[in-house]
Amino acid sequence: MFMIRNKFLALLGASLLITITSCSDGYEPKPVEFVSLDFVFSPTDSLGTNAVKFLSNIYAGLQNGHNRVGGDYLDAASDDAVSINISDPDVYKLQVGQYTAISRTSNMDWGVYYQGIRKVNILLDNIDVVPFMQTYVNAKGESHPLNVSMKAEARFLRACFYFELVKRYGGVPLMGDDIHVLGDDMELPRNTFEDCIRYIVDELDAIKDDLRTNPMPDFDQYSHAATREVCMAMKARVLLYAASPLFNERPIEPGNELIGYASYDRNRWKEAAKAAKEFIDEYGPEGKAVYGLNNDFRDVFLNFYNVTANPEVIFYRPGSENTSIENNNGPLGFSGNSLGKGRTLPTQNLVDAFPMKDGMFADQGSKYVKNQEDPYLNCDPRLDYTVLHHGSLWLRNKLDTSKGGANNPSGVAEYTRTSYYMCKFMGKFETEQDYSNKLHLWIMYRYAEILLNYAEAENESLDTPSSDVYDAIIALRKRAGIEAGENNYGLKEVGEMTQDQMRELIHNERRIELAFEEHRYWDIRRWRSAENIFRNPLKGLEIKTTGGKTSFININVLQTTFDVNRYFYPIPYSEVVKNDNMIQNPNW
Known part of the structure; x- marks a missing residue:
């Protein structure tokens, strides 16, 4: 029989299932559905084993982010x-607006x-009862018990979660440090957009010096953890978003402070620039x-051993060594260990965004002319690092993505409608015979x-534009x-x-440098350009x-529109x- 003490966490429901595999305080080493707070945060657990798991x-x-939206990359909704x-996968529904406040x-x-x-x-309410013996060194070089870093x-x-909500919905209810229980008054109103941005930035400023900083002596154990540097990086991103037209200059409903500022202030761009420059x-x-920048663009996504080997990665989510990205997104036409499902199909719109290698x-002054027989010749090298196209070398084969070709078969339900496949994040498999395991992490912030x-x-x-730009x-x-x-x-x-x-150039540089990293989907929203972008069809090649x-031959793959209300998700x-205090977003 499981021993369950008081202070149940039942209010968290199934989201807080914790599997306990070690014996502590007399508990059985078996999975439990609900555990008590004083089991997780035990005053006799000097190692803080269960608190760390929490x-x-x-x-x-x-x-x-790898294939996370129902099996697709979020960029396939841009x-x-x-x-x-x-x-009609979820990413398609996001792309064309097939969703409501209910569905x-x-x-x-x-x-x-x-x-x-x-x-x-x-x-935060319980961690200080744990008598941690383990210490760490914070960004100021001070030694503290581990609970300081954990808080x-x-x-x-928490700041990350709020930012994810604000990106999607605008201002949301800020809960502070409160832990609500059944019977509490939960009819909380939404805070303004400005309230939320100020709260997130203030939190990042308040905690940054209590975190570790790189290079850290215990990198192998804590490389995944938040550091002072990612606090600074996130602050720069949050302020950039907040300064952007959707929230600052051209809100979809002027005067609605739930989804933007009350009035435009150019100084918000200065604050965003200052935060990035400080980093x-x-x-x-x-x-x-x-x-700094990794010397090899592709190694940014393949080499994760330490910050010295890959100085570009600031913060990532852990993954494992496997061939999942290759098998999910690699080209059709291979079998066995080389099987690919071709899940993510880059558009001609993206391919056309890459300049020539000068x-x-x-058509705008390059010394290189588009080769009609090989339109990918002399292009920006990042194109070949991001997209597989007709003629690309892959698994010792030159890809044939022509209609009915070896890597774009006819007579099947699913084929590459654009003639392209994604290859970013994949191993260097040009001259390999089969896919082999690679460490696939998800980079959230990079230099x-x-x-x-x-x-x-x-x-x-x-x-x-200044010389710094x-x-x-x-x-x-x-x-x-x-x-x-x-x-x-x-x-x-x-x-x-x-x-x-310069604005046009920077926007395009973000598109090609950060392709498939979950930036484009949000960028075209914060720039308030999605409504214009989707007036044009998404294209591929035949x-x-x-x-x-x-x-x-250019072909239209998808024609859709972007309604203004879609800049925000419906509550x-x-x-x-x-x-009764929860106000819905405009036109939902």
């Missing part, structure tokens, strides 16, 4: 890709994030040189994004393998580009080879019905 359970609320799945889809996650917030509050990490996770100055190549577009965040915010805060973009292009040439890696000289021209000559119907 924190790990909270970390699990930060999802691994203009960068479509899913091969013909059965919801993956990625909405209202309840999941509030469950995470409640778990954080439970940990800071939990507050970081660059302190931890970048000119500072402590802890972080950093310019073929390249810090540079892009800084470039965007700094450009928007100025009338004319140029330098950030040049650093990314140089690492990518873009030629320096006479045109400054494809950029005009400092002072020759307008703010509008490739035909006749008489030894190959033709590449769940169940929340609005049971809470």
Whole structure:
């Protein structure tokens, strides 16, 4: 019979199932459905075994992004890709707007994030009873019991959960440190968007010095944990989003402070630029040189052994060594260990966003002309690191994605409608015979994004782009393998580009540098450009080879529209019905 003490966690329901596999305080070493607080946070457990497991359970609320939206990448709900799945998967419903306040889809996650917030509050309220013998060194070099770090990490996770909610819904109810129980008045109103942003930023500022900092002596054990650096990186991202047109300059319902600021303030861009620059100055190549760009773009996603080997990764979600990404997304036409389902199909729209390898577009002054027989020749090297196309070398074969070709078979329900496959995050399998296990982690923050965040915010805060804006973009292009040439890696000289021209370039640079990393879906929302982007069809290619000559014909793959109300998700119907103070988002 299981021994269950008082203070039940039943209110957390099935979300808080904890499997206890070690014996402590006389409990049986068996799974339990509900456990008590004074079992998890035991005053006699100097190792804090179950408290550490509890924190790990909270970390699990930060999802691994690989094929996470019903088996698809979130980017397949943007203009960068479509899913091969013909059965209206969740990512398609997000892409075309097939959801309501009642019929919801993956990625909405209202309840999941509030469950995470409640778990954080439970940990904060109980962790100090655990007499931790283990200590750690914080960002100031001070030694403290482990519970100090655990509380800071939990507050970081709570800030993450709130930011995920704000991205989706605008202002949401802020719970503070309260742990509500049955019978409490839960008809809480939504806080304003500004309240939420201020709360998240203040939390990050408050906890950053209580966290570890890299390089850390116990990297193998705590490399997955929140650090001072990721606090700073997240602050820069939060402020960038908050300064963006959807919330700051052109809200969909002016004056509605639940979904944006009361009025435009250009200074918000300055604050975002300042936050990103502080990270660059302190931890970048000119500072402590802890972080920087990996010399090899592909190794960013393949080499995770330590921060020295891969200085670009700031924060990630753990994964395992397997071939899941390759098998889910690799090209059709292979079998056995090389079997691929081709799940994620990049669009021609994305492929066209890559410039030539001199950093310019073929029709805008590049010295390279598009080759009609091989349109991928002399393109930005990041194209081949991101997308597999007709003629790509893969598993010792040149891919044939022509209609009916070996890697785009006819007569099957699911085929590559665009003629492309995703290869980002995959191992270097060009000359391998079969897929082999690779460590697949999910990177949430990397140094390249810090540079892009800084470039965007700094450009928007100025009338004319500064040399610092140029330098950030040049650093990314140089690492990518873009030629320096006479045109400054494809950029005009400092002072020759307008703010509008630089904005367009930065937006495109984010698209190609961060493809499939769950940025494009949110970027086109915060820029409030989705309604214009989706006026144009998503495109692919129909490739035909006749008489030894190959033709590449643009085709429309998906035509949809983007209604303005879709910039925010609808508050769940169940929340609005049971809470008279819960105001629904506009036009839902």
